[in-house]
Amino acid sequence: MTTETLLELEHVTKAFKRRGTSEQVLAVDQVSLTVRAGESVALVGESGSGKSTLARIALGLELPDAGSVVLTGHELSTLRGKQLRSVRRRMQPIFQDAGASFNPRRSVRAAMFQGLRHLGSDDERQARAVDLLDRVGLRPGESFLHRLPHELSGGQRQRLAIARAIASDPVLIVADEPLSGADVSVRGQVMNLLVDLQKERGIAYLMITHDISLARSFADRVAVMHHGSVVEQGSTDDVLSEPKDDYTRLLVRAVPELNGPMPSRAYLT
């Protein structure tokens, strides 16, 4: 694994005004986090922990009040216009609600073309879009091009979101609860796709999730957020197997898990 740093958040702080008052609420408080090339980092926390705000800051969708966001060596806050846009294309989001992450009036083709604008002609784009759709398991790709997002199932939409994200050849994908819209039986399909793409293209992931077991199985490193701060971060094994922080311990213990050995398959015996 290379050690090139892709994303570096340093002492990022963001406060929001509580509605109707002048009171400030610290959504993100002095958070530092790095994602290196090809690795998977999980940002774990409950709702209101600030993890989604941090993801939006990392994506450059929200400006931090203090601290810096450095993406592939460029400090985002110093960039403007075209330059900012081209740097930002190297980092793509996958949001939790695959339904809301597509313009309901635009076809799958239009959604895919958005990410393929760097290609020369529509023919090239079309060919590439079909390839990518095939790649994420929406086969045959041609048959999906003229559908509207709401005509797809939850799992298919999430795979479409992945296809769109990889269309602009990102080095980093920020995935915010990518499984929350998918049924349990198809989650593995989405996860395997992410794992495969990492192997094929060396994409790094910053995954925002509340699902400890998912973080444990997927990530190389884990950061646990609580009330806007990272309370613990480190390698997945260290953090989730021997948590040092009280909150992490509480979180790990609270997860209901299917324990015991894998079941035998009765009808085969």
Added chain:
Amino acid sequence: MLWRRPGRRLLNNLSGRVSAVYILVLVIVALVGPLVISKDPSQISRSVLKPPSPSAWFGTDQLGRDQLARLVDGARVSLLVGVVAAGMAVIVGVLVGAFAGFFGGWLDIALMRVSEFFQVMPTLIVAVAIVALIGPGLFNIILVIAMLSWPQTARVTRGEVLRVKQLEYIDVARCQGRPEWRILLREVIPNAIPAVMPLIALCVAEAILQEASISFLGLGSPDTISWGLLLHDGQQNLLRAWWMSVIPGVATFITVLAFNLLGDSVSAALNPRLRLIGRVRRRVKI
């Protein structure tokens, strides 16, 4: 694709269907009526103030002009004023609302204060004052009506843009490096428009009514036959010739009502909440 359903629902709804058919007929009458009716609406004759009869269905006015011909001719002007003024108002309103909602900040504050300024003015009085200042003329009237009716569209658009702009596909477009103005034009506005659709019909109704009011007060151009002008003439002969007031009055009333009903039906056809009642399947978790 996305429009087929609302379109069908609109026609499934009785008042929607009736008003749409009425408006369609009215448009056809306004366009081809003058060709079919042989009488010249400005032709003066000696048979003045004749009540409706087989020779003049809607009677004649104080100069012996055929009221049916005048009503049909006036329909064209009333519709033209209604549609053009409403069109201008909607375009201005959508642009102002979209910019205010999307870019926010001081631009939002400034644009919304301006729209409030126009909204709180007593429409008719101001319209009368302005027309009196800049002179009657059809185009002036259209301008004044448009100027006074864009704020409503602007406010609705702004609200809708505020909702749409925090949806995730807008963020996705940003992450794909698309410029803000393109996002506004291609992603935000098309998804905010459905909320504005019902307003268009309501705007037309209001514009027709305002034109009628202005002309009724005698501020329209006397050469341009419009329903307001007919009402104005009728009012002068109210006790002698009831048909001169009642017929254009009823025509105006029904037309304004039809556009209002159409607007309501459009909003019913587009409103997701009402849509659910028609298709409970969606509301029920299966």
Added chain:
Amino acid sequence: MSAPILSINDLQVTYHASDRQVFALQGATLKAGASETIGVVGESGSGKSTIARAALGLLPSGVAEITGGSIAINGRDVTGLRRRDWQPLRGKPIAMVFQDPLSFLNPVMRVDRQIGEAIRRHAPQRSTKDRVVDLLELVQLPASVARSYPHELSGGMRQRVLMAVALACEPSLLIADEPTTALDVTTQAEIVKLLRDIQRTLGVSVLLISHNLAVVAELCDQMYVMYAGRVVESGPADEILSHPGHPYTYGLMTAARSLRDADGRYATIAGDVPSLAERFVGCPFAARCPVAMEHCTQLAPPPTSVAGQANHVAACWHLVEGKGRDDHRDIAGAGARHEGVQA
């Protein structure tokens, strides 16, 4: 033995929409006796919520139609009951807790009044004040909550208030439809624990409907696995969890673990969750099943006992035929090979 509180037998429910039909239940059988904890597990579109609604007569009238089977409450057939006649059956003997408490609580009424109303409906003459405090204590909320409005409470607290409202009716069966889904992990654990405590102290039966296998495994003695409008497997929870009889149950259990195999792959089931726009002739899982046989799509398998346990049944042809291990390969392995291919 007295009749079970709730007994649903081969129930079939169809929703009629303007442009299509949804066969939400295509033969579901379920029983809830006294002092039991029963879990119903299923993914979206499995019919698990429909079964809960049917049990309370809450199917939307004019849209849903019971096309077959029966529902009985305390031994009385209530299948064709009119809306009005359902009223005395709701709350007692069966009460329900929903996924989203905020939409079931009145936003402008304080908590004590909402609980009080539920008490009065079933015992009009009693004074409610002490009982409200008791109920709040039962759901482990401080008495001060009584004077709050729903919006002042956290998600977990609202869910507890909703439980107190349900328990105010003194039900013998409490149906909880995805009660923890909208909640955080730590709150979720508390609610599950609370449900267990309530079941033990009051002796009510709890019917938990959830997509989360782990939550059901933690709480329930009896378990029903639903797929495409049918119950494909039922029996004691520990039996099912240790010897799943249906390939779907097995697939769901592996998928729910979020574990990766030696190749770093996640367990999954190929294809997509089926829409209920079609009525399945054979086994509804056949299209995604890694061990499906030719006749699986044509003939519906009868419920068959698993591993010789009379109370653990699953509907799979493999159980009927008792085929040997040589004929069928590892399900997980086959699943991985099928993965990504659209059914």
